[in-house]
Amino acid sequence: xxxTLTTAxxxxxLSKFDPIIQTREQLLxxxxxxxxxxxxxxxxxxxxxxCNGRDTILLGTYNYMGMTFDPDVIAAGKEAMESFxxxxxxxxxLNGTFxxxxxxxxxxxxxxxxxxxxxxxxxxxxxxxxxxxxAGKGDYIILDIDSHASIYDGCAMxxxxxxxFKHNDIEALEKRLKRIPEGAxxxxxxxxxxxxxxxxxxxxxxxxxxxxxxxxxxxDEAHSMGFIGEHGRGVAEEQGVLxxxxxxxxxxxxxxxxxxxxxxxxHPKFEVMRLVCRPYVFTAALPPSVxxxxxxxxxxxxxxxxxxxxxxxxxxTLHKGLIDLGFKLGTETPQSAxxxxxMPDLERGAMMWEALLKEGxxxxxxxxxxxxxxxxxxxxxxxxxxxxxxxxxxxxMFERAGKAIGII
Amino acid sequence: MTPAxxxxxxRALVEPFxxxxxxxxxxxxxxxxxxxDSLTVMDFVAEIExxxxxxxxxxxxxxxxxxxxxxxxxxxxxxx
Numbered sequence: 042x043x044x045t046l047t048t049a050x051x052x053x054x055l056s057k058f059d060p061i062i063q064t065r066e067q068l069l070x071x072x073x074x075x076x077x078x079x080x081x082x083x084x085x086x087x088x089x090x091x092c093n094g095r096d097t098i099l100l101g102t103y104n105y106m107g108m109t110f111d112p113d114v115i116a117a118g119k120e121a122m123e124s125f126x127x128x129x130x131x132x133x134x135l136n137g138t139f140x141x142x143x144x145x146x147x148x149x150x151x152x153x154x155x156x157x158x159x160x161x162x163x164x165x166x167x168x169x170x171x172x173x174x175x176a177g178k179g180d181y182i183i184l185d186i187d188s189h190a191s192i193y194d195g196c197a198m199x200x201x202x203x204x205x206f207k208h209n210d211i212e213a214l215e216k217r218l219k220r221i222p223e224g225a226x227x228x229x230x231x232x233x234x235x236x237x238x239x240x241x242x243x244x245x246x247x248x249x250x251x252x253x254x255x256x257x258x259x260x261d262e263a264h265s266m267g268f269i270g271e272h273g274r275g276v277a278e279e280q281g282v283l284x285x286x287x288x289x290x291x292x293x294x295x296x297x298x299x300x301x302x303x304x305x306x307x308h309p310k311f312e313v314m315r316l317v318c319r320p321y322v323f324t325a326a327l328p329p330s331v332x333x334x335x336x337x338x339x340x341x342x343x344x345x346x347x348x349x350x351x352x353x354x355x356x357x358t359l360h361k362g363l364i365d366l367g368f369k370l371g372t373e374t375p376q377s378a379x380x381x382x383x384m385p386d387l388e389r390g391a392m393m394w395e396a397l398l399k400e401g402x403x404x405x406x407x408x409x410x411x412x413x414x415x416x417x418x419x420x421x422x423x424x425x426x427x428x429x430x431x432x433x434x435x436x437x438m439f440e441r442a443g444k445a446i447g448i449i
Numbered sequence: 450m451t452p453a454x455x456x457x458x459x460r461a462l463v464e465p466f467x468x469x470x471x472x473x474x475x476x477x478x479x480x481x482x483x484x485x486d487s488l489t490v491m492d493f494v495a496e497i498e499x500x501x502x503x504x505x506x507x508x509x510x511x512x513x514x515x516x517x518x519x520x521x522x523x524x525x526x527x528x529x
Binding site for chain 1: 486487488491492495498499502503504506507508509
């Protein structure tokens with residue numbers, strides 16, 4: 042008996058990842074610090090931390106508006122934690138909706154001037170839930186090929202027909218929309234700012250074309266909320282098409298400075314989503330402290346005009362400085378708070394990343410499959426709390442590291 | 450268009466993507482034999498879509514591994 046049980050050779054389900062294990066081992070064997078295993082032992086401010094033992098300027102955190110250490114944001118969180126406890130231990134539709142879950146949804150409605158807001162546990166789950174629930178079998182999703190993983194995963198979960206078009210190509214979008222069978226449900230999914238290169242979508246034209254062809258439109262504004270557009274509502278506001286967008290997806294883990302995701306909409310039937318959207322129903326609601334901090338942060342962002350102006354100044358200075366030093370960037374002009382520095386290959390990208398870390402600068406090392414066109418990028422994201430002096434220090438670090446590695 | 454016509458037309462489209470000049474038969478695979486990466490697939494699919502005025506969704510693409518399957522799929526799509 043026992044012999045027959047032991048004869049079957051088990052298939053190691055992890056062996057399909059062997060190439061990834063090898064690539065990683067090669068990288069580490071070259072003596073490079075592990076780019077995907079950084080530890081922040083202390084966080085000193087939105088722009089400084091002790092990383093792997095070094096005092097480091099943070100230039101890769103998405104903490105665009107520096108709200109993580111805002112005294113009001115922290116105070117609101119403390120108060121909620123003391124009054125409501127550490128966690129919800131329940132789904133939003135059962136025992137997980139507290140005062141502050143309602144309040145953060147009210148703050149979002151005020152921020153966007155929209156009728157409905159629904160908060161998810163992360164931005165990933167917001168895309169996963171909304172997209173998979175809106176577009177099911179037989180419906181069509183037309184999306185930019187460079188869309189975030191959470192968008193693709195939402196498409197796969199909903200089993201809709203997925204039709205990608207070339208990045209930011211208005212004509213490619215229109216051609217595909219026109220070929221979709223008559224009568225089929227259509228959802229066009231776009232992003233305001235694409236996070237890998239930091240470039241902005243031509244939403245004005247794309248939203249118009251989507252509407253002309255009878256499609257509903259969803260825009261992910263994760264990387265633009267808080268500082269693009271007059272009220273910080275994002276690229277759709279900046280380009281004057283916010284009223285034509287059916288669903289805006291966003292996150293609290295960037296400008297808001299906490300964690301969570303959301304969808305806002307003016308659709309009259311939107312509230313039904315709370316009952317039918319599985320990634321909303323079948324997970325625990327965020328802790329009350331996170332909700333209270335988020336609500337305070339969102340309301341403060343509504344009056345963040347000066348911070349927005351300083352963030353743009355930082356973005357322009359860093360972009361021009363890096364171009365002048367001879368680096369190749371993802372965009373010709375600064376379009377957002379993300380500046381992508383294109384590396385010649387993964388090996389030199391990792392060496393440059395490490396050289397910067399040793400200088401005392403943290404940036405994101407981004408590589409395929411997250412990046413478009415198989416590129417290796419050093420992705421910088423600026424913060425409104427970076428001082429003008431820090432930006433100059435950062436440029437000096439890039440110059441020394443770039444020369445040492447032989448990239449400039 | 451007959452399957453042979455579809456085959457001929459796609460053969461002309463694939464040429465700029467077939468950098469090593471691999472001889473293409475029905476069993477030739479895109480990922481393995483032609484070494485197409487995801488970007489090449491996108492550009493190649495876009496060429497076919499424009500030439501035949503059809504949509505080949507990612508769901509359909511996932512079912513197409515070799516040349517013969519592609520020709521059959523496009524033949525079926527342009528008929529419908």
